[in-house]
Amino acid sequence: MTEVLQLIISGAIQGMIYALIAFGYNLTFSTSKTINFSLGQIVMLGGVVGYILYIDMQTGHLKGLPFVVPLLGVLVIGTLAGALVHKTAVEPSLKFKSEYTWILATLAVGIIIKNGVEQLWSTGDYKMISPLGDEVIRIGGIGVYAQEILIVVVSLGIVCGVEMFKRRTIYGKAIQAVSEDKATASLMGIPEKFVITVSFMMSACIAAIAGLLVAPLTFVSASMGMVLGIKAYSVSIIGGLESGYGPLVGGLILGISETLTARYISTGYKEMPGFIILIVVILFKPNGLFGKKIIKKV
Amino acid sequence: MKRNVILASLICLAMIGCSKKSDDIKIGVYGPFSGGSAPMGVSMRNGAKIAVEEINAAGGVLGKKLALVDRDDEAKNERGGQIMQELLDKENVVAVLGPANTGVANASTQYTQQKKVPQIINVAAGAKVNEFFATNPENYIFRIAASDDIQSKVIVGQALKRGAKKVALLCDDTNYGQNGREKMEAVLASAGVKPVYVGKFKIKDTDMTAQLQEAKAAGADVILAYGIGPELAAVSNSMDRISWKVPMIGSWTLSMSNYTTNAGKNGNGTMMPQTFIEANAQTPKQQQFLKTYQEKFKESPISSAVSAAQGYDSVYLLKLAIEQAGNTEGTAIKNALENLNASYEGLTGNYTKPFSSTDHEAIKEANVTLGMVQDGKIISSGN
Numbered sequence A: 001m002t003e004v005l006q007l008i009i010s011g012a013i014q015g016m017i018y019a020l021i022a023f024g025y026n027l028t029f030s031t032s033k034t035i036n037f038s039l040g041q042i043v044m045l046g047g048v049v050g051y052i053l054y055i056d057m058q059t060g061h062l063k064g065l066p067f068v069v070p071l072l073g074v075l076v077i078g079t080l081a082g083a084l085v086h087k088t089a090v091e092p093s094l095k096f097k098s099e100y101t102w103i104l105a106t107l108a109v110g111i112i113i114k115n116g117v118e119q120l121w122s123t124g125d126y127k128m129i130s131p132l133g134d135e136v137i138r139i140g141g142i143g144v145y146a147q148e149i150l151i152v153v154v155s156l157g158i159v160c161g162v163e164m165f166k167r168r169t170i171y172g173k174a175i176q177a178v179s180e181d182k183a184t185a186s187l188m189g190i191p192e193k194f195v196i197t198v199s200f201m202m203s204a205c206i207a208a209i210a211g212l213l214v215a216p217l218t219f220v221s222a223s224m225g226m227v228l229g230i231k232a233y234s235v236s237i238i239g240g241l242e243s244g245y246g247p248l249v250g251g252l253i254l255g256i257s258e259t260l261t262a263r264y265i266s267t268g269y270k271e272m273p274g275f276i277i278l279i280v281v282i283l284f285k286p287n288g289l290f291g292k293k294i295i296k297k298v
Numbered sequence B: 001m002k003r004n005v006i007l008a009s010l011i012c013l014a015m016i017g018c019s020k021k022s023d024d025i026k027i028g029v030y031g032p033f034s035g036g037s038a039p040m041g042v043s044m045r046n047g048a049k050i051a052v053e054e055i056n057a058a059g060g061v062l063g064k065k066l067a068l069v070d071r072d073d074e075a076k077n078e079r080g081g082q083i084m085q086e087l088l089d090k091e092n093v094v095a096v097l098g099p100a101n102t103g104v105a106n107a108s109t110q111y112t113q114q115k116k117v118p119q120i121i122n123v124a125a126g127a128k129v130n131e132f133f134a135t136n137p138e139n140y141i142f143r144i145a146a147s148d149d150i151q152s153k154v155i156v157g158q159a160l161k162r163g164a165k166k167v168a169l170l171c172d173d174t175n176y177g178q179n180g181r182e183k184m185e186a187v188l189a190s191a192g193v194k195p196v197y198v199g200k201f202k203i204k205d206t207d208m209t210a211q212l213q214e215a216k217a218a219g220a221d222v223i224l225a226y227g228i229g230p231e232l233a234a235v236s237n238s239m240d241r242i243s244w245k246v247p248m249i250g251s252w253t254l255s256m257s258n259y260t261t262n263a264g265k266n267g268n269g270t271m272m273p274q275t276f277i278e279a280n281a282q283t284p285k286q287q288q289f290l291k292t293y294q295e296k297f298k299e300s301p302i303s304s305a306v307s308a309a310q311g312y313d314s315v316y317l318l319k320l321a322i323e324q325a326g327n328t329e330g331t332a333i334k335n336a337l338e339n340l341n342a343s344y345e346g347l348t349g350n351y352t353k354p355f356s357s358t359d360h361e362a363i364k365e366a367n368v369t370l371g372m373v374q375d376g377k378i379i380s381s382g383n
Helices: A002-032 A039-054 A068-095 A101-120 A146-168 A170-180 A182-187 A192-214 A225-239 A246-264 A272-284 B002-021 B038-057 B077-090 B102-115 B130-134 B148-161 B175-190 B209-217 B229-241 B257-267 B284-297 B305-325 B330-338
Strands: A136-139 A142-145 B025-031 B066-072 B095-097 B119-121 B141-143 B167-172 B197-201 B222-226 B248-250 B271-274 B369-374 B377-380
Touching: A002 A039, A002 A068, A002 A142, A002 A146, A002 A170, A002 A192, A002 A225, A002 A246, A002 B209, A039 A068, A039 A101, A039 A192, A039 A225, A068 A101, A068 A192, A101 A225, A142 A146, A142 B229, A146 A170, A146 A192, A146 A246, A170 A182, A170 A192, A182 A192, A192 A225, A225 A246, A225 A272, A246 A272, A246 B209, B025 B038, B025 B077, B025 B305, B038 B066, B038 B284, B038 B305, B066 B077, B077 B095, B077 B102, B095 B305, B102 B119, B102 B141, B102 B175, B119 B305, B148 B175, B148 B222, B148 B248, B148 B271, B167 B175, B167 B209, B175 B197, B175 B222, B197 B209, B197 B229, B209 B229, B222 B229, B229 B248, B229 B257, B257 B369, B284 B305, B305 B330
Parallel strands: B025 B066, B025 B095, B095 B119, B119 B141, B167 B197, B167 B222, B222 B248, B248 B271
Antiparallel strands: A136 A142, B271 B369, B369 B377
8 A cells, every 4th residue: 555655656656747847838838929949958957057056066965055046046047048938939939920930939049048958058957956855754654855845845836836827917918918818908008028038937937946946857868858848748748738727736646547557558658658648638638627618609 | 283293392391290299009998088987998098098198108019109099888879889990090009909788899800800911809798709700710800808708707706605595686778788587597507596686677777676676576695786886876776675685796897886886785795806906906016006007097096996007008909919910010019918928917817818719708717806885985705
């Protein structure tokens, strides 16, 4: 029994990370109807910047700076990256009224970020030390890292916080208005462009924080964001790109299905059920499990 | 007309410029100098550099100086082939040393073979070497590294010696890991043991809970692992997470710095076959090498001491062969390597006739000792 619980908890924690990044995809999609495909690389950027500010690369020991420093650094780099992606990749292609240029443009930004980090920083794998220590905490035979508890708390906090902000505050309502109907929102005096930029910044910030959070569990490297970005995208689709809490459910489904398959079927098929679910969801509920049905009137 | 004359004289000048440099004996070195395998490649190149400097300071080979031409293969198979063609066709090297990755080696050794240029593989354990004899009686590929055959024998032998009854295998899904798994399974089968669990993991996997739980459920009393540093560290860390502790014995790569630092205290007690153990350096030659390495590259412990030592030894074996051949022609060097008159006291062992015309493996089971991780360092496990 503890074994199954351990697997479910490991999977759920992995799922929370996917959910957090997926939430980032959803944020920009709801305002601009575009998806920032460089988000996985921004996750990596967060991990790398956090590592550089927190740990001495030569010795692998702590630099002695309080954890606030890497946290602030990651927030700054996330905001900048979000603004950059929007300014260089998304805005121009929307201006040209091109439907799909942003797909390639955001992917390109991601490749540039990854190669830049490889060139300027390193291509190696490094160990990030968790600010809460690397000891395993045991609760009734189940081993959990303090960092993992932090991941769950922060992820839930961010998702609920942003959803509350969107539903309760006037600024949040402005975001929702833009996502409902850009033209009308603009007529009502909402600075539509600014709202979209802010949503990109928020989304990238969340991704960068996700990178900082997972860094102690994975290794920090220029390639750490690749797989996370792809899996989070399928979580977005499963949960519904228009939905706020959908990514949480999608993330849990993907994360738990991965660990259970690895244990009871084969480690080689670990990723299979997640993508099967993805295909099934696309076939039967194209807007995701929690997506709103959009009726396009022509 | 005038332009032609100028052009012709420029070309002449360029040719003189080139021929000036070709006084040196060029040796190609390739390996992963970046990425997860970098500790192996960089240490190997550093070891080779030290050997070349020593040889040049002592007057070089055949009155000429040795020059290393190094290229980063990034541990990518396709880069291996490209680099090899560049080394052979553009740089005209007389011999090639390296690489570190099995896949890269297998994708590039055909070129040295075709060009009849001897190559000494000094790190890659799974690459084909003696296998070439079947199709190519004139084999130009040599190795000074513990092959997967020897490693799997040592690993399995150690496990059985420690009284392991239920063996679990855990290997990565690359050429290297799966090749190792096959060999370990074969050795186990010859001892009449069937593994209770055979699992695999992918490069960049960081959570091995599922695999380990399955091994634990199968009642495994030892884990035999084959992979590279970061993922092997993840195996050790996940074992700690599910608070399960059985001995882990695995490929020599467990001595890489990216295993020892990433696994931390969870790595203590892990054992692996080694050809050179830094903490165990006894001969004056080994101690001198470590001193030079530290002064020159400011690194202690060496991030992959085995690779450094094998890199160093490969240069010396090549030097002896060139001296014996009396020229730098590929076939002559190859024949000299197969029938080396001088014996060589190296870092990884003493070599008298390391190669023959039917066996191109310098490292035999007797050269291999068992290393153990303790507090981030590799020590001799004592047996």
